[in-house]
Amino acid sequence: MNDFFLHYGLFLAEAITIVLAIGAIIVLVVRMRGQSSEQEKLEVKKLNARYEDMALALKSELLPDNEFKKVLKEAKKHRKETAKHGSSAKKRLFVLNFDGDIKASAVSNLREEVTAVLMVARSDDEVFLRLNSSGGMVHAYGLAASQLARFRTRNIPLTIAVDKVAASGGYMMACVANRILAAPFSILGSIGVIAQLPNFSRVLKKNDIDYEQFTAGEFKRTVTMFGENTDAARAKFREEIEETHRLFKNFVHEFRPSLDIAKVSTGEHWYGTQALDLKLVDQLQTSDDYLLEQSQTADVFEIIYTLRKPWSARLSSLVHDVAGTLRSKVTHNATPDHLI
Secondary structure (H helix, E strand, O other): OHHHHHHHHHHHHHHHHHHHHHHHHHHHHHHHHHOOOOEEEEEEEEHHHHHHHHHHHHHHHHOOHHHHHHHHHHHHHHHHHHHHHOOOOOEEEEEEEEEOOOOOOOHHHHHHHHHHHHOOOOOOOEEEEEEEEOOOEHHHHHHHHHHHHHHHHOOOOEEEEEEEEEEOHHHHHHOOOOEEEEOOOOEEEOOOOEOOOOOOHHHHHHOOOOOOOOOOOOOOOOOOOOOOOOHHHHHHHHHHHHHHHHHHHHHHHHHOOOOOHHHHOOOOEEEHHHHHHOOOOOEEOOHHHHHHHHOOOEEEEEEEEEEEOOHHHHHHHHHHHHHHHHHHHHHOOOOOOOEO
């Protein structure tokens, strides 16, 4: 009898497990279908109201009840009038954010935000970008900087604030601004180029492994990870790095002609206070102080674009990225990216 109940209990546990597993699969499939289309969203937040709410929250604790009621009544009246009559005569400040990685992945959202702002911005408005990046791939940060240059082309004032770091590719973006603000201990500069890769030719020879590479074009490949690097290949690669550095310097000097470009393009970085002396920035101020200050006289709107791809596209993109990385590092043996 005990064996019967034991077997029955095990059977019941297995059945429940199978039912739960099937249920979980059904729920997952339903959710995936619900996310089968891309979800594109442009979010607009008015920061003035946020600052007002913060102030009211403090006043509610600091002021006597009768005084706070008066303050609250005035605040509600002001918001009602603003909502009714609008504030079209006010300057508008559009706030964007860029948190950069080595691939400048955030540029995919930045380009949409820039386009959205350009469709409504007036010449008396202003764009404010909170920038945080230590740089990365040349072509990626070149595109990000070009997106910001679209404001300059259309005479829309652009202010960029660096609270933490805008180095190398990050500074390539920052230099496009009409004005650069920096926190005293933020890091700026690093106007230089770097590229590096390991070479496994000795390891391959030691293990009697042949490596063959076929190219058409004298400099289709210069330095390589698996073959022996020649002096000519190294010289050509150094030439490419120097040319990239020259283009970088010219770009910075175009937007900030007052810079002593020879002095600041050594690849060094500086703190905000030092960067001010070198004219890499125009003012020492945090983004928080600037926005709070501007909210007194301008309508401040934060613009955030998001695009959520369907699960199948995200999975495909992940597989593609992994496969591409492996292919470039092992099979294709791509020349290393120049990083700024």
